[in-house]
Amino acid sequence: MKVSAREGRDLLIAWLALGFAFSLLYVRGITPTNMTDVLVSDLFVAEFALSLATVGVAFLLHELAHKVVAVNFGQHAEFRADYGMLALAVAGGLAGFLFAAPGAVHHRGYITPKEHGLIALAGPLTNVVLAGVSLAVIPFAPDIGQRGLFINVLLAGFNMIPFGPLDGATVLDWSPVAYAAAAVPTIGPALLLFFGV
Structure with missing residues (x-):
């Protein structure tokens, strides 16, 4: 699987x-007056590393999974970052308050x-698998495991909502049976996590 220079830059x-x-x-507590001090603090650097290892990896592996499968079906596929988003x-x-849509695989x-x-x-x-990995990591690295579990459950469930450009709408258009089967490990855990349903 090839990654072009532009795609590599967009992913990074x-x-x-x-x-x-x-x-x-x-x-x-970040304000215009303390922003520089906060951004170079040990707390922020540690948080940045944690977010890269969990949130960043969850989003990007989600997108790369789309690419791998598309390429397997003979498609030309590349990730493009959405710089506005x-x-x-x-x-x-x-x-x-954060809404993140970093880009998509076209x-x-x-x-x-x-x-x-x-x-x-x-x-x-892919996010379901990463949630399972995160769950297994919790006893050894609680911060990484808990953050990884949260973000991957959120991403799997949110993306399977059958609306607009989300993955769930495409899956439902293809097969209501496949959608129902996929909703159990994706939307189900998200509902449990957020609402205790």
Whole structure:
């Protein structure tokens, strides 16, 4: 699987921007007068490293899973960062509310509805696997494990909502049965995590 120079740059920038945005969200009390001091503090540096290792990896492996499956089906596929949304994520982190849509894998070439559905499903299922890995890591590295579990459960569930450009809508268009089966390990844990359903 090839990664172009532009794609590599976009992946790196999206990873760093997401890590930075989530660090701003988790380190409270940043003001224009203390921003420089906070950004070079040990607390912020540690939070940035934690966010890169969890949030950044969760988002980017989700997108790369789409690419791997698309390429397997003969597609030309590349990740493209959405710089406007990345800037919004950083601004949101400062404001204490974050919506992150770092970009997407764009693919082209002929595919069947089933192949399109499987490409869409690859991202959320990757987050399910990463959530399982994070759960296993909790006894050894609680910060990484808990943050990884939270973000991967969130991403898997959110992306399987059958609406608009989200992965769930593509999967449902392909197969309601496949969608229902995928909703159990994706949307189910997210509902449990957030609402105790």
